[in-house]
Amino acid sequence: DIQMTQSPSSLSASVGDRVTITCRASQNIRNYVNWYQQKPGKAPQLLIYVTSNLRSGVPSRFSGGGSGTDFTLTVGTLQPDDFATYYCQQAYSSPWTFGQGTQLEI
């Protein structure tokens, strides 16, 4: 199985900051990584797919990059609504695995 390792596990930031979350795959997954945002008590929401494609309706302050084994999710200017937990997910081979999550806190 492909392991997805996110860093950091938690991150403290302020409104207006720029933050980057990293996800490392245990093997080359080309560009098949997706990113999700989850708030407490809510279902996850897809933000970015296939490394850098912004899902319709997602603010442009979210961006993704990387390839192979190393990927990033960047939030350009943090807004109050962005404080949540973020997960990467590899879509290269089954079983489809997630990172352990990054909790973004104020």
Place this chain on the structure above:
Amino acid sequence: EVQLVESGGGRVQPGGSLRLSCVASGFTFNDFAMHWVRHVPGKGLEWVSGISWNTDTIGYADSVRGRFTVTRDNAKNSLYLEMNSLARADTAVYYCARSPGGYSLPRFDIWGQGTLVTVSS
């Protein structure tokens, strides 16, 4: 409105069984692969199982293979997860999720609200 609504969760004793259901609305159900993903309280997300639109491809996580069975009924716009030999480690919120395209290269673009399964004596 595009929507997925799960049901069937609850409390069950170790070794017991449950059947989860997920009803889709607002889109053409048989155009999409469907998946089950669970969230253990205080922990992360775990993909559980998936099924292609025509049931040709079905997959399971190692942790549930042989105990869980995924099915779908396209005429009823419904997805199911039959869970047997439940263990405490299966306690989680279970989500159904839609994936555009085929079974491969999944991205989960629509999720249900989740249904809580608690395995406890």
